[in-house]
Structure formats: structure tokens, C-alpha cells
Amino acid sequence: MEQQHRDVIIIGGGLAGLSAAIYLGRSRRDTLLIHSDRSMAKWEDDVQNYLGFPDGISGDAILERGRRQVERFGVQIKEDEIRFVTKVDEIFHLRGKTQSYRALRLLVATGLTHLPPEIAGVRECLGLSLFFCKDCDAFRVQGKRIVILGHNNEAADYALAMLLFSASVVIATNDHTLTWDSDHGAWLEEYRIAIRRERIAEVEHADGHLRALTFGAGVRLEADAAFATRGDVTHTELLTGLGAELDSEGQVVVDACLRTTVPGLYAAGCVTPANCQMIIAAGQGATAAQSINRDLFDESLRRHALPCFGQVREGT
Ligand SMILES: Cc1cc2nc3c(=O)[nH]c(=O)nc-3n(C[C@H](O)[C@H](O)[C@H](O)COP(=O)(O)OP(=O)(O)OC[C@H]3O[C@@H](n4cnc5c(N)ncnc54)[C@H](O)[C@@H]3O)c2cc1C
Structure with a gap:
């Protein structure tokens, strides 16, 4: 099976994943976005509460615009479904339906499905x-x-x-x-x-x-x-091999910088306990991307861990 090796892989092409991809692309990080084309945004024909669209816009149109914006900054978008992820010697190994992938940093933005x-x-x-x-x-x-x-x-x-x-x-x-x-x-x-x-x-x-x-x-x-009221299925099954902490609702536990309990693994959007709204998912995607970018800098410059934007952590 062919393999791709990247600095950062984003799993998920919804609001959180696309927003993160824009920030990482503009930071010139070698980034691949993998998605299975099942964003919940596709369910909404008339989004009224997303900033900047006073007359409404369909979820599909937001996604399509987002993908075009991502591609402007050199991030590759690939359709695939990730089945399983492991981490060996600080590298994430992803097994997809069509291909395998490796990355130094992984952002999970796989969302949830309302049943x-x-x-x-x-x-x-x-x-x-x-x-x-x-x-x-x-x-x-x-x-x-x-x-x-x-x-x-x-x-x-x-x-x-x-x-x-x-x-x-x-x-x-x-x-x-x-x-x-x-x-x-x-x-x-x-x-x-x-x-x-x-x-x-x-x-x-x-x-x-x-x-x-x-x-x-x-x-x-x-x-x-x-x-x-929601019967939600959170899409975390692909993470079982990593042991990331989940909360009682099955959502991925993150800190304010969107880091999970597994070093190098980040999560954003409705897969986390945040309120499941498009604008919040997009904001979290941006925050996660900034954290990843800073953590990669930190590693390459061998400095102390830097806080994410606007956050001061103990010991920094
Ligand atoms: C009917 C309905 C109407 C809504 N209306 C609104 C609204 O008007 N305003 C609003 O703010 N919010 C609305 N929402 C909520 C909104 O859709 C979500 O907040 C938003 O889509 C969350 O973004 P996300 O990136 O976290 O997840 P999603 O947009 O759901 O994206 C998840 C991504 O992960 C991918 N993925 C999942 N598992 C895998 C895997 N194993 N391998 C590869 N890819 C994978 C999916 O294909 C998808 O690309 C609505 C939701 C529904 C169901």
C-alpha cells in the first residue's frame, strides 16, 4: 500500500478541518487533509447564523468555498476514510480505506452524527x-x-x-x-x-x-x-489504538490549545465537547492549527513549550 509522509495530517473536511487547513497552509506547513465527505454541514440548506452571510448560505456552499480557499494555500485535499491510527516512535501511522499515511502531528476533526x-x-x-x-x-x-x-x-x-x-x-x-x-x-x-x-x-x-x-x-x-434531543455518535472509533481520553459522552478531551492527552494529537470541532456550531468548529480549527504550528516551532527550535495564542501555561 502506497504511503504518504507529512508534517501534519488533518482528518476531517468539515468546518474545523478546513479552517485548520487554511491556517496551516498559510503557515507553510506540509499538510494533507483527508475526509470522507460526510460533513454534517451538508444537512443544512439554509445556514442563518454563520458570520458574513446575511441572506443565509447552504452548508454545501460553505464547504465548497472552504475547499477552494484551502487549495489556494497549497494544502492537498484527499478523499479517503481513515480506519485506524497508531503511534510508533513519535510518528502517527494512519490506515485508510485506500492508502496509508504517516505524520508528525495529527488533528482529528471528524465531528459527530446526530441520529x-x-x-x-x-x-x-x-x-x-x-x-x-x-x-x-x-x-x-x-x-x-x-x-x-x-x-x-x-x-x-x-x-x-x-x-x-x-x-x-x-x-x-x-x-x-x-x-x-x-x-x-x-x-x-x-x-x-x-x-x-x-x-x-x-x-x-x-x-x-x-x-x-x-x-x-x-x-x-x-x-x-x-x-x-440528540442521539449522537461521535467519530472517535479510529482513535482506539491511541488511548486518547474521552469524556462521558464519548467526546475527545482537549485543553484550551486543543491538545489531547496524547502528545502530538489535537482535536477540534464537534468531536470535542464544544457546542456543536459551525462558527465554533471553525474557530477551534484555527486554534488547533496555531497550537500545532507553535509546537512544531518549539520542537525545531528546541525551546520550552510555547503557549497557544492567548494562553499562558504554568511554567512558561
Ligand atoms: C440538520 C443540521 C443542521 C445544522 N444547521 C446548523 C446551522 O444552521 N448553523 C450551525 O452553526 N451549525 C449547524 N449544524 C451543525 C454543524 O453542521 C456542525 O457544527 C459542523 O458541521 C461541525 O463541523 P466539524 O468540522 O466539527 O464536523 P463536520 O462538519 O461534521 O465534519 C466532519 C468531517 O470528518 C470527516 N470524517 C469523519 N470520520 C472520518 C474518517 N474516519 N476518515 C476520514 N474522514 C472522516 C467527515 O467526512 C467530515 O468531512 C447543523 C447540523 C445538522 C445535522
Whole structure:
């Protein structure tokens, strides 16, 4: 299998990976970006909250513009899927579907995937009337009848937050056991949020536009929009050979410079515990790239470890 050896490899071509690639390219680091073309940004046709696009822009268009910008600074972009990574003698060895790679520094920006609840009709409504992210989509459903699909603290938080946008907010648990804590339970009571605990038979919609939830025996709850609290799968399976620390949600633990617990390995974007927003992922990508650049300088100049931009670490 052919091998490529680089100073830096970025795994992930979403907002975090592309932003890091721009910074590393402009720092003249020999960088390769590998991605499997499954950025979550592709799910959003109308991004409203990303700085600089007052009339909105599609996630696909942001990615396409990002790739063009990256290529201007000499970073190679390659489509592949990384299956496994090991570290031997300070070098990262990556096994991809089509090829193997080696790098001195590795940035993981593989994101996560939101898994919609397995209810008939849900998938057709995704992005049109069924959403995952209140920070992205609550603004567009103001005054509508909103259902929160969920049964945990996050569902309760979503319902309470939605009261800023609509007086009609209901939680539908789909027959799951309630797991919110007593504080959340008390807040839901205080704000008189209705809770429907029946199993949901179907999400009724017209071309993806929600009309109602249908419970058993033909009982319906009319609604215009739904938010699903996330069943997230974080894409860290490729890191199992490195032993990087993950938190209780399975996200990669990082410090303020986006360094992981494995020397030379960095992580940025939704694969870390940061709020999963495009602008935050892009910002983290930039920070991680600056940390990598500084750490490489540090190594070549044999100086003390330098802090990342804006950070002062103990002992420096
Ligand atoms: C329906 C929907 C709507 C959204 N709307 C908004 C919005 O309006 N505004 C907003 O700010 N955010 C929105 N988001 C969230 C936004 O998409 C994410 O915040 C953003 O994409 C995160 O960027 P990232 O780089 O961390 O991950 P991603 O953009 O998901 O990129 C991950 C990258 O890693 C690659 N990858 C993963 N595993 C491997 C592997 N093993 N080998 C190689 N490559 C791999 C993928 O192919 C992809 O290129 C939305 C999300 C969804 C699902």
C-alpha cells in the first residue's frame, strides 16, 4: 500500500478541518487533509447564523468555498476514510480505506452524527420541520406549535428554552422512562410544560412539513415543528489504538490549545465537547492549527513549550 509522509495530517473536511487547513497552509506547513465527505454541514440548506452571510448560505456552499480557499494555500485535499491510527516512535501511522499515511502531528476533526429517533416520518421532516439544534433553528419556528422529542435533562432544557420562541411547547417522550432530574422536573411544572408520554406511532407530514404526531388508537397532537434531543455518535472509533481520553459522552478531551492527552494529537470541532456550531468548529480549527504550528516551532527550535495564542501555561 502506497504511503504518504507529512508534517501534519488533518482528518476531517468539515468546518474545523478546513479552517485548520487554511491556517496551516498559510503557515507553510506540509499538510494533507483527508475526509470522507460526510460533513454534517451538508444537512443544512439554509445556514442563518454563520458570520458574513446575511441572506443565509447552504452548508454545501460553505464547504465548497472552504475547499477552494484551502487549495489556494497549497494544502492537498484527499478523499479517503481513515480506519485506524497508531503511534510508533513519535510518528502517527494512519490506515485508510485506500492508502496509508504517516505524520508528525495529527488533528482529528471528524465531528459527530446526530441520529434521529426511529419513528416513521421523522427522516422526511429532517431540516424542514424537524431539527436537532435550538441555537440554529429555534429562531425560524417562532410562534409555531413546537414538540420536543425526548425524555432527559436536555429535552427539559430544550422545552424551557423554546418558551422564548413560542407559548405552545409540548414534550413527547415516546414511551421512554423520564430521566430528567428533580430540578428539571420542578422547572417543567413551574412553567406548565405539557408532557405526552404515549408511544408515537407516526410523524404525520406533508412533504416534510410536520402536521401532527399520531399516538396509538388515532389520537393526534397537532404541531408545526419538532426538535429531537440528540442521539449522537461521535467519530472517535479510529482513535482506539491511541488511548486518547474521552469524556462521558464519548467526546475527545482537549485543553484550551486543543491538545489531547496524547502528545502530538489535537482535536477540534464537534468531536470535542464544544457546542456543536459551525462558527465554533471553525474557530477551534484555527486554534488547533496555531497550537500545532507553535509546537512544531518549539520542537525545531528546541525551546520550552510555547503557549497557544492567548494562553499562558504554568511554567512558561
Ligand atoms: C440538520 C443540521 C443542521 C445544522 N444547521 C446548523 C446551522 O444552521 N448553523 C450551525 O452553526 N451549525 C449547524 N449544524 C451543525 C454543524 O453542521 C456542525 O457544527 C459542523 O458541521 C461541525 O463541523 P466539524 O468540522 O466539527 O464536523 P463536520 O462538519 O461534521 O465534519 C466532519 C468531517 O470528518 C470527516 N470524517 C469523519 N470520520 C472520518 C474518517 N474516519 N476518515 C476520514 N474522514 C472522516 C467527515 O467526512 C467530515 O468531512 C447543523 C447540523 C445538522 C445535522
